[in-house]
Amino acid sequence: MLQFLSRRLLSTIPVLLIVAVLVFLVLRLTPGDPAAVLAGDAASTEQIAQIRKSLGLDKSVPEQFLIWFGRMLTGDLGESYYYKTEVTTLIGQRLEPTLSLALITITIAVLVAVPLGVMAAWRFGSWLDRALMSFSVLGFSIPVFVLAYMLIWLVSLKLGWLPVQGYKPIAEGVGAWLYQLILPSITLSVIYIALIARVTRASVLDTLGEDYIRTARAKGLPEAKVLMRHALANAAVPIITVIGIGIALLIGGVVVTESVYAIPGLGRLTVDAVLARDFPTIQGVILFFSVVYVLINLLVDLSYVFFDPRIRY
Amino acid sequence: MISMNARRRALAALGTIAVAGLLATPGARAQDTQVLRIVPHSNLAILDPIWTTAYMSRNHGYMIYDTLFGTDENGKVKPQMVESWTESPDHRLWTFKLRKGLEFHDGKPVTGEDVIASLQRWGKRDAMGSALMQFVSKMDAPTPDTFRIFLGEACGFMLEALGKPGANVPFIMPKRVADTDAFKQIDDYTGSGPYVFKRDEFKPGDKAVYLKNARYVPRNEPPSGTAGGKRVYVDRVEWNLALRDAQAQVNALKKGEVDIVEQLGFDFYESAKTDPDLQIPRYTNAGLQYMARFNHLHKPFDNPKVRQAALAAFQQEPFLRAQVGVKSLYKPCYSMFICNTPYGTTAGSEVQAKGNMRKAQELLKASGYDGTPVVLMKPTDLPSIQKLPDVAAQLLRQAGFKVDLQAMDWQTLVSRRAKKDGPDKGGWNMFLTAFNTFDVWSPIANPTADTRGEKSGWFGWASDDKVQELRNQFMRATDEATKKDLADKIHVRMYEIGTHAPVGEFDQPMAARKNISGFFITNNNLYWNLKKN
Numbered sequence: 001m002l003q004f005l006s007r008r009l010l011s012t013i014p015v016l017l018i019v020a021v022l023v024f025l026v027l028r029l030t031p032g033d034p035a036a037v038l039a040g041d042a043a044s045t046e047q048i049a050q051i052r053k054s055l056g057l058d059k060s061v062p063e064q065f066l067i068w069f070g071r072m073l074t075g076d077l078g079e080s081y082y083y084k085t086e087v088t089t090l091i092g093q094r095l096e097p098t099l100s101l102a103l104i105t106i107t108i109a110v111l112v113a114v115p116l117g118v119m120a121a122w123r124f125g126s127w128l129d130r131a132l133m134s135f136s137v138l139g140f141s142i143p144v145f146v147l148a149y150m151l152i153w154l155v156s157l158k159l160g161w162l163p164v165q166g167y168k169p170i171a172e173g174v175g176a177w178l179y180q181l182i183l184p185s186i187t188l189s190v191i192y193i194a195l196i197a198r199v200t201r202a203s204v205l206d207t208l209g210e211d212y213i214r215t216a217r218a219k220g221l222p223e224a225k226v227l228m229r230h231a232l233a234n235a236a237v238p239i240i241t242v243i244g245i246g247i248a249l250l251i252g253g254v255v256v257t258e259s260v261y262a263i264p265g266l267g268r269l270t271v272d273a274v275l276a277r278d279f280p281t282i283q284g285v286i287l288f289f290s291v292v293y294v295l296i297n298l299l300v301d302l303s304y305v306f307f308d309p310r311i312r313y
Numbered sequence: 314m315i316s317m318n319a320r321r322r323a324l325a326a327l328g329t330i331a332v333a334g335l336l337a338t339p340g341a342r343a344q345d346t347q348v349l350r351i352v353p354h355s356n357l358a359i360l361d362p363i364w365t366t367a368y369m370s371r372n373h374g375y376m377i378y379d380t381l382f383g384t385d386e387n388g389k390v391k392p393q394m395v396e397s398w399t400e401s402p403d404h405r406l407w408t409f410k411l412r413k414g415l416e417f418h419d420g421k422p423v424t425g426e427d428v429i430a431s432l433q434r435w436g437k438r439d440a441m442g443s444a445l446m447q448f449v450s451k452m453d454a455p456t457p458d459t460f461r462i463f464l465g466e467a468c469g470f471m472l473e474a475l476g477k478p479g480a481n482v483p484f485i486m487p488k489r490v491a492d493t494d495a496f497k498q499i500d501d502y503t504g505s506g507p508y509v510f511k512r513d514e515f516k517p518g519d520k521a522v523y524l525k526n527a528r529y530v531p532r533n534e535p536p537s538g539t540a541g542g543k544r545v546y547v548d549r550v551e552w553n554l555a556l557r558d559a560q561a562q563v564n565a566l567k568k569g570e571v572d573i574v575e576q577l578g579f580d581f582y583e584s585a586k587t588d589p590d591l592q593i594p595r596y597t598n599a600g601l602q603y604m605a606r607f608n609h610l611h612k613p614f615d616n617p618k619v620r621q622a623a624l625a626a627f628q629q630e631p632f633l634r635a636q637v638g639v640k641s642l643y644k645p646c647y648s649m650f651i652c653n654t655p656y657g658t659t660a661g662s663e664v665q666a667k668g669n670m671r672k673a674q675e676l677l678k679a680s681g682y683d684g685t686p687v688v689l690m691k692p693t694d695l696p697s698i699q700k701l702p703d704v705a706a707q708l709l710r711q712a713g714f715k716v717d718l719q720a721m722d723w724q725t726l727v728s729r730r731a732k733k734d735g736p737d738k739g740g741w742n743m744f745l746t747a748f749n750t751f752d753v754w755s756p757i758a759n760p761t762a763d764t765r766g767e768k769s770g771w772f773g774w775a776s777d778d779k780v781q782e783l784r785n786q787f788m789r790a791t792d793e794a795t796k797k798d799l800a801d802k803i804h805v806r807m808y809e810i811g812t813h814a815p816v817g818e819f820d821q822p823m824a825a826r827k828n829i830s831g832f833f834i835t836n837n838n839l840y841w842n843l844k845k846n
Contacts, residue, residue, distance in 0.1 A: 054497065
């Protein structure tokens with residue numbers, strides 16, 4: 001296990017290096033000048049040139065890369081051109097809203113989707129199964145922003161139950177934190193409920209046809225026990241994989257939801273940085289996302305051991 | 314002994330109380346602090362309003378800094394920090410006395426030394442400031458509450474420059490801050506304005522917080538433009554920087570989660586107008602101007618006759634109808650210096666004002682246009698101007714131009730427009746933008762009136778010695794009649810050479826909850842004098 005862990009952690013180094021080089025080069029090759037963005041609409045070409053110089057953008061690309069890369073090796077992701085704040089500080093500020101949203105969303109999704117998927121597999125071909133499949137299609141098809149606006153209209157504007165927008169840090173109270181995040185989490189969870197429920201259904205359906213399920217039933221075990229202990233436990237690996245991927249996607253890709261609900265998370269930070277050509281922030285955030293993806297994948301792989309004793313590292 | 318049912322009921326009650334407590338929002342709790350919650354038009358990133366011309370930084374500056382002079386709603390310059398001033402008969406020595414009671418947020422008095430350092434820094438960054446500094450031979454502060462400006466030769470725009478309402482505004486900072494290199498951003502946000510910036514609560518992309526400056530002594534006059542009394546009736550102003558989706562802004566306003574949306578989308582204007590909880594306060598009588606800028610360095614717009622043809626094609630109504638849509642919010646105006654402002658004139662604008670498509674076609678034919686395509690840049694992510702290039706492309710095609718309409722995001726556009734290369738090498742021929750009217754209403758401040766060619770400050774690099782000569786005369790003119798006459802002549806010449814095409818003026822509506830009062834004509838987004846009932 002330790003060897004596997006070390007090997008996996010070591011393998012992340014070339015991944016991160018490749019990501020770092022690619023991100024740096026792609027940003028320099030795309031059109032757009034951070035200095036022009038910073039200078040404002042009425043700035044002169046001379047002012048833009050002066051800003052470019054002050055940011056070190058007048059240096060050659062290899063020179064810029066070496067400076068950035070050298071700093072990165074010491075854990076310094078640089079300072080945002082746009083916000084004049086350390087990129088690590090910016091990521092730190094935006095991490096809590098994004099993690100909170102991801103956590104609540106995935107909790108709702110798992111709590112709803114796994115039982116639904118198991119039930120659908122158990123009652124394969126029934127109205128419940130068909131209803132779940134229809135819901136899945138709907139969940140995949142409906143754009144997040146459409147669902148968000150519909151929920152805001154109904155839950156916030158018509159019924160007045162929940163706020164339209166905003167985020168409260170957990171330090172201001174769990175209640176306030178949860179109150180702000182319920183609606184965005186429900187909005188986001190719909191697609192994950194659809195995804196996890198489908199995977200759960202398919203996976204459980206597979207295991208329900210296995211000999212050991214027939215044996216368990218023949219032994220006279222209650223159906224709930226058969227489903228939970230034997231079917232679901234053996235179907236867990238693909239479900240855990242999907243949940244893991246879901247968490248990784250939620251941390252890196254909830255831009256629309258963060259925009260509609262005005263949640264100052266990492267997704268919004270990334271979009272702002274891209275629009276402002278804030279190179280250090282884009283580079284820092286993408287590297288951070290890469291680390292998150294690698295770590296979550298690792299955790300998912302490790303979790304297989306607990307769900308399937310046949311897997312050994 | 315308590316029965317099982319009673320115990321269950323008690324537990325249920327306790328549970329309900331606990332959940333209610335958990336879910337109780339801070340908003341539901343009694344709050345004594347009066348907070349004005351504003352959704353600004355964009356994100357606030359740069360906190361140094363001298364370092365950038367970004368409007369958000371300018372608005373942040375107005376919150377925390379004060380100015381020597383202000384410009385009222387009619388464009389008249391009025392004293393603000395200055396109590397009185399004298400001008401020598403030869404117009405070369407200006408002596409200013411500061412108002413009593415002016416203090417920075419740290420409690421230190423505002424002195425002439427602070428003013429001089431602030432003006433020096435501003436003069437290195439701002440176009441009008443650097444024009445003024447060409448005349449300045451010396452500045453000193455003979456007493457703490459006095460400063461003097463000595464000029465090498467007389468200039469006629471001293472007060473206009475010191476009271477300049479548009480970016481870069483000559484905000485007054487403490488000397489220790491203003492001594493910062495003009496090309497580096499400041500990191501101390503001590504001002505003497507009506508609000509104090511809460512640096513510790515500032516989260517870029519999330520929120521900016523300002524507290525009422527209890528030390529601030531407002532003038533006695535009513536507020537008007539950037540002039541008059543800056544009275545603050547709320548304890549705290551919060552700018553919601555995260556709420557940038559137009560529909561979400563309106564939803565939050567309707568629900569009462571925010572008090573003011575600074576820039577209401579035109580699509581939401583009618584619904585907000587009829588909402589019983591909302592108001593569309595009038596805060597501007599000058600608004601903004603859309604303009605199409607030609608690149609004078611490259612074919613086809615290096616030929617003034619071709620620019621004349623484009624001007625004749627650019628009737629303003631189609632632009633305004635497509636982009637704004639709400640008739641009451643726009644007006645065609647063929648003044649490059651904005652209608653109904655001190656130098657507003659339509660002299661020489663006939664080629665556009667009385668132009669039509671037939672005329673445009675004739676002019677283009679006579680110009681010798683060789684069919685070079687016009688590379689027209691269209692920003693796809695800026696709803697406030699994104700329809701204009703489509704209209705421009707259509708009008709140009711009708712006039713006989715070949716048009717290469719290139720879609721890109723706004724930041725690519727602003728980067729690309731700074732390139733002087735030919736359109737085939739990543740350059741451009743035309744883009745459209747919008748300016749706050751007070752950024753263009755003076756021939757000195759208006760960036761399109763700078764016609765120094767490639768040395769020129771603003772993209773498009775128009776070149777014309779005659780405009781430059783007239784601008785020089787304008788800067789030196791000391792009486793209003795002469796200045797107005799010169800502004801007319803500059804305007805005529807700008808139309809002759811076709812520096813750019815103004816394509817209409819419009820008011821950008823703001824929306825607010827009905828319980829907010831005290832709005833006044835600012836021609837800007839200024840947040841004093843407002844009460845929350």
